[in-house]
Amino acid sequence: MDPQRVKEAGPIAPSSVKAARKSFAVTNTYVKNVTPQKEIVTVHTSSPNIEHRSFHTEQNQIYQGEVNVLSIIDTNKDIMCCKYTEDTKDIATGFIDGIIRLFDCNTGNCTHTLVDDECRAYPGPVTAIKHRPVSKAHPITNMLLSSYVNGCIKCWKYKYDQCIYTIREKRQTLGICYHPRFTKFVTYGDDAKLNMYDEEAQTQERTFYSSGRKNIIDGHTSRIFACVFNPKSHHELISGGWDDTVMCWDDRQPYATKHFTGIHMCGEGLDFDKPGKQILTCSWQDKDIIQIWDYGSCKLIETIVPDNHQCKLYCGKLVPQTSLAVCGGSDSNVLRVVDINMKMVRILNSLSTHMVYRNSHGSRIENPGVKQP
16 A cells, blocks of 8 residues: 555655665675765854853844753754764764764764765765664664665764665665664654664564555554654554554554554654653644653543744654653744643753753753754
């Protein structure tokens, strides 16, 4: 069944015309030593005086709440996604030209540029950057996994600017999600399917998709933009996208086990709380944009309206060990840090560039300042 969407969706990065030649495969790739080209990114790092201002005139920024701007990274190409490295010293940013650049969080300097011959020959916007969750069982590896709109998934040893291996899918790959404990990850894209891979073996284990049975909702029917594993389960995960549904999956079952509707998702606006009992959804729609759901019953617990700013949301995550949720979107380009319990905004910022913040709890917040059309 061809993926269909039932309502208007948010903008999506264009795919490369040359991406039609892609096929599913895994290859080991090593970057040749080439003369570095002129860097296209310009970085402006805030001075200590500017970092503590509550109003930054040049950038048209408005800050409300306890906020400390650590650095401002201004680029001349759109940033599609970003992710802190495992030690949180650098932030990796994926650009529309298919290049990943790492910036030092303290100085704002570009420390690494991740691009190989394939990225140059068949460029496609970077759709996601992830690293394996750090734990005692999985120490820091200095590796990043990235997906591209042309169907590539690349593993980078970023300390050496080296691509370790490449997986190619026959679709637009729109995101990646790591398993919280096992060496596995899931990719998802425009074919309404989720693919699960074993990272160590670099092999595909299974695919999650709809059965296609009439009047039965047991899988997605359009693009998937978000996926997250249940932190208290080895087997359960959820996903959301353009078809206005959040699907609940169990890798021991052939199709989705349950679902709830009314959430139009165009980015990573999906998250579990630490106990794995409640779900946060952030939607790209006019109303009911921030909601809390009960995972067991798939029933709505509450809809949160923190302020009167009109903002369709692309992304949203819960801040660990706090009652805070971070979310951001289009229209008024607002980055919110919302106290879920008090139903109020702690920090409000109108964004035009990529910024790194600390909230009142001292936790770092990352947000891609993608300019909206």
